[in-house]
Each structure stands twice: as C-alpha cells, then as structure tokens.
Amino acid sequence: MELDELLKAAADGNIESLQTLYEELRVPVYAVAFAIVGNRAAAEDVLQETFVRIYEKAGSYRPGTHPKAWVTSIARHLAYDALRQRQNHAVFDAEVDRISDPKTNIPALRLELMEALFQLSDIERQIVVMHVIGGLKHREIGVLLGMPAGTVRWKYRKSLAQLARFMGGEEDGARSSYFPVER
C-alpha cells in the first residue's frame, strides 16, 4: 500500500495502517528529530508524538502532495517545540548522546559519525538526514526549509564533504577511521 493510501486509511481510523506507516517512516522521523534536538530521549518522545499527531491530522493531508514531506514537517515542528521546552527548562546541554546498539555492542566507532554530524550546522544536518535517511528530494527539502532546491543541493554536497573530512579521512576515501587502510 502506498503512503498516500495508508494516510487515507489512518484518517478513517485504521490503526493497522498507521502501524504500517510507522514501520515505513519511524527511522527518518527519529533521524530528523534527533538532528534537531540532539538527544535520544527527546527524539524518542518526538517520534512517539509525531505518529499520534499523524493519526489525529491524517484527515487534513491532501493525497498526492508528498506524504513523506508532510510527515517530516510534523516531526520538525514537534522537535522544535521539544527543543524550546528543553531550553526553557535549562536542561539542554548541547551534548550529543552516545548512540550504540546494545545487541551489536560497537559503540566506540559508531559515535564518531554522530559527533561529526553535529559539527554541521542545524540546517545542514537536517538536509543530510532528510535526504539520506528520509529519501526526500532536494526540492521537497527546499519547500520545508524555505530555500531553493539548488541551495539545498549545494549545502548537501558541502555537508557530505565536511562529514567526510570530520570522519578523519580525505574525501577520496584514501583513509577512514571506520575502515582503516594502512599506508
């Protein structure tokens, strides 16, 4: 079932459709939330709240108008709300939480990429996440961020290049801290 159809079914009160939608989009929604709030617990709350909001507002979605972008827009708004609340409560420490998978237990190297991601500006980070994880087109991201698609494309390429440098290797892949190559 297409995302459009899932949203329509959710608007009619179908929880199973919402669950399918959740399975399809939970990773990009979490990624966008995390890119904005920079904290696992807060991003988790945003993830949860986003799908509750989708269920409530699915009726207002216009079919054929970029469902992923619509969902991302909801997640962004909620993430900024959460960020404001955290800042108001003076608990925001601007520290990127450690991300590790307890099952695979490979935290040391995994952290580097997240740290590198947070060296980018807020907007650059969102562009990378929305394009790479969310699969949004530059044009769709441009609409969400209020900037031309060309600017999004340029920022995306620049951000990837920066990330590559932050990861401790040259852009051409000659060296990588994750896949070390002897010289």
Next chain:
Amino acid sequence: MEHDRLIFRLKDEFIAATPDVWVPIKRQLAKQIAERLLCELDGLPSPQGRLLAEMRDHVKQNILNQGA
C-alpha cells in the same frame, strides 16, 4: 571517506539507533479515543444514577408483587 560509504553508515547508524515506540503510541491513541468517546457520551453514566434506577425498579417490582 567515500560519500557512498558515508551514506551507508549514516543509514546504518540511524536504523540501529531508532527505538520501537509503537506500543506507547497505541496506548496513547487508545487513551485519546476513549476520552473522546466519553466526551461524546457527555461523561460517564453516574453510578449513583444507575443505583437509583435499580432501586426504583426493585421497589416497583416489590409493589407489583405485593399487589398481585
């Protein structure tokens, strides 16, 4: 680091990091739906009202039985 590898790793990181919160979502939705339904019913039926109705029916039945 090659961009393709970087993109692959980013995806991998976020897939591993994303928690599963479907159960709390479903719980929250169930709570909201229940609250909305109660609002539509204009509040819970009063237990006192039900008790009074039962007492009234009981008394009515007794009167009818005595009269029979």
